[in-house]
Amino acid sequence: xxxxxxxxxxxxxxxxxxxxxxxxxxxxxxxxxxxxxxxxxxxxxxxxxxxxxxxxxxxxxxxxxxxxxxxxxxxxxxxxxxxxxxxxxxxxxxxxxxxxxxxxxxxxxxxxxxxxxxxxxxxxxxxxxxxxxxxxxxxxxxxxxxxxxxxxxxxxxxxxxxxxxxxxxxxxxxxxxxxxxxxxxxxxxxxxxxxxxxxxxxxxxxxxxxxxxxxxxxxxxxxxxxxxxxx
Amino acid sequence: xxxxxxxxxxxxxxxxxxxxxxxxxxxxxxxxxxxxxxxxxxxxxxxxxxxxxxxxxxxxxxxxxxxxxxxxxxxxxxxxxxxxxxxxxxxxxxxxxxxxxxxxxxxxxxxxxxxxxxxxxxxxxxxxxxxxxxxxxxxxxxxxxxxxxxxxxxxxxxxxxxxxxxxxxxxxxxxxxxxxxxxxxxxxxxxxxxxxxxxxxxxxxxxxxxxxxxxxxxxxxxxxxxxxxxx
DNA sequence: GCAATGGATTGATATAAGTCAAGGGGAAAT
DNA sequence: ATTTCCCCTTGACTTATATCAATCCATTGC
Numbered sequence: 001x002x003x004x005x006x007x008x009x010x011x012x013x014x015x016x017x018x019x020x021x022x023x024x025x026x027x028x029x030x031x032x033x034x035x036x037x038x039x040x041x042x043x044x045x046x047x048x049x050x051x052x053x054x055x056x057x058x059x060x061x062x063x064x065x066x067x068x069x070x071x072x073x074x075x076x077x078x079x080x081x082x083x084x085x086x087x088x089x090x091x092x093x094x095x096x097x098x099x100x101x102x103x104x105x106x107x108x109x110x111x112x113x114x115x116x117x118x119x120x121x122x123x124x125x126x127x128x129x130x131x132x133x134x135x136x137x138x139x140x141x142x143x144x145x146x147x148x149x150x151x152x153x154x155x156x157x158x159x160x161x162x163x164x165x166x167x168x169x170x171x172x173x174x175x176x177x178x179x180x181x182x183x184x185x186x187x188x189x190x191x192x193x194x195x196x197x198x199x200x201x202x203x204x205x206x207x208x209x210x211x212x213x214x215x216x217x218x219x220x221x222x223x224x225x226x227x228x229x230x231x
Numbered sequence: 232x233x234x235x236x237x238x239x240x241x242x243x244x245x246x247x248x249x250x251x252x253x254x255x256x257x258x259x260x261x262x263x264x265x266x267x268x269x270x271x272x273x274x275x276x277x278x279x280x281x282x283x284x285x286x287x288x289x290x291x292x293x294x295x296x297x298x299x300x301x302x303x304x305x306x307x308x309x310x311x312x313x314x315x316x317x318x319x320x321x322x323x324x325x326x327x328x329x330x331x332x333x334x335x336x337x338x339x340x341x342x343x344x345x346x347x348x349x350x351x352x353x354x355x356x357x358x359x360x361x362x363x364x365x366x367x368x369x370x371x372x373x374x375x376x377x378x379x380x381x382x383x384x385x386x387x388x389x390x391x392x393x394x395x396x397x398x399x400x401x402x403x404x405x406x407x408x409x410x411x412x413x414x415x416x417x418x419x420x421x422x423x424x425x426x427x428x429x430x431x432x433x434x435x436x437x438x439x440x441x442x443x444x445x446x447x448x449x450x451x452x453x454x455x456x457x458x459x460x461x462x
Numbered sequence: 463g464c465a466a467t468g469g470a471t472t473g474a475t476a477t478a479a480g481t482c483a484a485g486g487g488g489a490a491a492t
Numbered sequence: 493a494t495t496t497c498c499c500c501t502t503g504a505c506t507t508a509t510a511t512c513a514a515t516c517c518a519t520t521g522c
Contacts, residue, residue, distance in 0.1 A: 068375060070383045071462050090375065093368035099375050122364070123357040133364060136326035139514055140371040144299060144321065144330050147378045151421045152301045155479070182500065190382045192480050213487095213500060227263060231302050386509075413470065421512050428471055444470060444518090464522085469518070481506070492495075 005037045006109060007060060015060040015083040016111065019131035027121050027128075036112045040064075040104040047087060047102040055112040057087040062108030063170070063179065067187065068100045076189035077180075078146070080105070080170050084133055088115070105179050139231035150190050153231035158189040159199050163209065167218055174218040178211075203227075236268045237285070237340060238291060246291040246314040247342065252361035258352050258359075267343045271295075271335040278318060278333040286343040288318040293339030294410065298418065299331045308411075308419035309377070311336070311401050317366055319346070336410050381421050384462035389420040390430050393460035394440065398449055405449040411444075436460075 006012045008159060010020065010032040020031065037060070039045055047057060049069050060083055067077040078100060081087060091099035092115060121130045122171060167174050178185075182200075184195040189196070200211045208224055210217040218224060238244045241251065241263040251262065268291070271277055278288060280300050291314055298308040309331060314320060322330035323346060353360045380392060393416060398405050409416075413424040413431075420427070431442045439455055441448040449455060 010311065011385070070379045070380055074383055076379060076382060090368040090371035093365045094372045099372060119361075122361060126354040126360065129349075129357065129360040129364070133353070133360070133367065134324045134369060136364065136367045137321040139327045140321035140367060140374060141330060143371060143374045147374065148299055148301045148307060150378065150382050151307060152305055181498090193499090194481080194501080195479065201501085224405065412468090424469090425471080425511080426509065432471085465519100465520105467518100467522095469519100471516085472514085474512085474514105475522080476509105476511070478509080478510085482504085486501075487499090488497105489499105490495105490497085490513085492493100 005035070006039075006110070007037065010035070010099075013060070013111075013204055016058050017084060017086050019086075019128060019135065022127045023121065023125065027125060030120070031113055031117055031131050034114050034117045035060040038110055040108040040110065042061055042104055042106060044108075045101060046104060046108065046110055047089075047100070049099065053088060053092040053096055053098045055088075056092075056118050057060065057102070058111045058113070059083050059085065059087070060109045062104060062106045062112055064075065064102050064104050064108055065113065065180070065184065066100055066102050075187045076190065077184055079142070080166075082170070090136065090140075091145060096172050153228075155180065155191050155195055155228050156191070156202075157229070157231035159185070159196065160203075160224050163191050163203075163216060163218065164221075164228055166216070167221075174221060176216055178214055178216050189193055236266070236272075238268065239340070239344070241266070243365050244246070244291070244342075246318050248315060248366075250317075250359060250366060253358045253362065254352065254356065258356060261351070262344055262348055265345050265348045269341055269343065271339040271341065273335055273337060275334060275335050275339075276332060277341055278320075278329050278331070279338065280330060280332040281328055284319060284323040284327055284329045284346065286319075286345055287323075289350050289376065290314050290316065290318070291340045291342055293335060293337045295333050295335050295339055296330055296411070296415065297333050306418045307421065308415055309375070309417075310373070311397075313401070331369060384459075386422050386426055386430055387433075387458050388460070388462035389422065390416070390427065391434075391455050393420050394434075394447060394449065395452075395459055398452075399446070405452060407447055409445055409447050424427045 010016065020028065023031070023224050040062075046064060059081060062082070064081050065077055066079050066087070067075045070076055081102065086104055089099045091097045094152075118218050122132055149158060153161070166176055166178075171177070180188070182196045186193045186196045200209070203209045204211050208220045208227070210219055241247065241259050246349045251259070254262070271293075277295060290312060293313070295312050296308055297310050297312050297318070298306045301307055312333065318333055320330045322328045353363055380389060384392070397407055397409075402408070411419070413427045417424045417427045431440070435442050439451045439458075441450055
């Protein structure tokens with residue numbers, strides 16, 4: 001983690017949060033003066049659950065995993081994050097603590113912006129406030145979906161859903177390099193790593209996917225969708 | 232469901248949302264002119280998941296259950312709601328649909344306020360916008376806790392937690408009338424109603440609670456807390 | 463008073479999924 | 493080249509939890 005800013009300024013940065021687009025020149029300059037870049041190697045922790053949430057964080061490059069640390073060392077992987085995503089968590093406005101951890105998967109470049117600045121802009125710019133509300137809402141909405149998925153689907157459905165999530169929302173391809181370990185896929189789908197292995201094997205036997213240890217190819221996406229929906 | 236307003240006006244109502252306290256007289260009058268009261272009998276639906284979210288709803292009296300309708304008719308009960316709670320859900324700012332259902336448990340009096348009005352006030356009153364953000368954040372935060380509880384704890388822990396939730400956050404007593412059926416307790420803790428019965432029986436045998444079909448008395452709260460935390 | 467209903471309870475059984483233990487393979491370090 | 497480490501894989505076994513079927517019990521309606 002080093003500390004020189006790589007991006008010359010917010011006004012030329014296209015990897016930040018869409019909600020910054022509506023800012024006035026002065027507001028953007030306020031953000032720009034109060035931002036700090038840092039870079040992280042794979043597996044390094046960017047946000048630690050429970051620590052004081054003083055900054056909003058945006059990745060400008062790379063991929064990270066967002067996860068909650070649960071009971072007896074068990075993690076729950078919530079999602080993967082790339083650029084253009086606000087990382088802060090609802091804890092900011094509840095107890096001023098991050099309520100999840102974020103760790104780099106690939107090499108990551110990140111931009112830290114003090115929450116005092118964010119709050120100042122919320123107070124002065126109703127459009128930005130509404131954008132912030134929409135962001136919070138969208139994330140809460142996904143949590144609602146996720147809670148249903150994790151509690152009501154069986155392992156096949158949950159795993160199928162994760163595979164589709166990677167294809168459609170992260171790697172934008174049906175043939176992707178699997179950057180997560182079996183353990184991490186398990187933390188995402190709430191299953192033991194051995195179960196992940198077994199069910200990946202079953203899906204492979206049924207010619208629905210091709211699963212090498214470090215890559216996945218979806219062969220029959222329709223069938224995978226059916227499995228994901230039927231649970 | 233009938234339609235005369237029982238409460239004379241927002242300025243004298245102390246059962247509404249805390250976030251309305253900071254409104255100017257004009258803003259409050261705007262709300263007051265655009266609100267509609269309705270009353271519901273037990274088991275009647277106040278909000279139906281998936282329907283267009285045109286109104287924010289506040290209970291002024293009574294108790295309701297907030298639940299998601301999941302796969303193959305299975306429900307997930309998220310929480311119980313009384314007065315002073317905003318009911319709308321994150322779907323409002325995502326796809327303009329309610330993402331959960333709300334049904335009356337006791338007789339309920341509710342106040343409907345158009346979301347157009349809410350949005351107008353958000354745009355004009357930064358304090359109100361921040362209050363809205365805090366409300367969203369708090370609910371998202373609870374969902375984060377809930378997802379951990381439901382996925383990582385075993386049945387005993389989940390049930391103990393539900394019993395403590397009723398005592399501490401709903402009925403404010405360690406000896407309360409159980410207004411939910413075993414089925415509904417199951418929907419809240421993600422377990423089959425038979426499992427609820429069995430584990431309530433076990434807790435009773437261990438003299439931790441006293442469980443009549445329609446009432447619960449917590450005898451050993453410390454032990455119940457340990458069970459809830461150990462999972 | 464008596465059926466009808468909806469919930470509560472119970473025991474027996476089935477199933478899903480986790481755990482444990484062992485072995486395998488590839489990449490990095492020595 | 494060999495060791496080390498980490499992850500992946502497999503099979504046997506255990507455990508948690510759901511499902512099914514039957515019964516009980518209290519309330520409501522006729």
